[in-house]
Amino acid sequence: MSEMMQSVGPRISLSVFQFLGDQKQELVAFHRLATVYYSLHMYEMAEDCYLKTLSLCPPWLQSPKEALYYAKVYYRLGQLTFYQLKDAHDATEYFLLALAAAVLLGDEELQATIRNRLDSVCRSPLWHSSTSGCSSERARWLSGGGLAL
Known part of the structure; x- marks a missing residue:
């Protein structure tokens, strides 16, 4: 995997934290992040982000x-x-x-x-x-x- 693709995950991860305080936006951000990790074949990271979305649900x-x-x-x-x-x-x-x-x-x-x-x-x-x-x-x-x- 190229260096650029490997750096995408951490940059996107950092953007998730700007939504702290609004749980629904945080849920959406983690769901999108999971989708990005999945498309980058970073499956364990995708799994963790999907689980995080579920933990943010009521x-x-x-x-x-x-x-x-x-x-x-x-x-x-x-x-x-x-x-x-x-x-x-x-x-x-x-x-x-x-x-x-x-x-x-x-x-x-x-x-x-x-x-x-x-x-x-x-x-x-x-x-x-x-x-x-x-x-x-x-x-x-x-x-x-x-x-x-």
């Missing part, structure tokens, strides 16, 4: 829009963890959190999509060849740290 889901956001971000985390970070067990935990949000949302089509993905992950050779990684600890901390799905 502790209780207040609307279907919030449930949809949780479902989409946890689904993205599951995809990222399984395909890029090659961790089937942690991906499963993210997909289960996405499924919980989809159930609260009542979106049966989204639930079916997530269940199919879970089935694929659990049948994959990666599931049988790997053990649970460290991102599961962050997912447990996040889901146990006041976020109610």
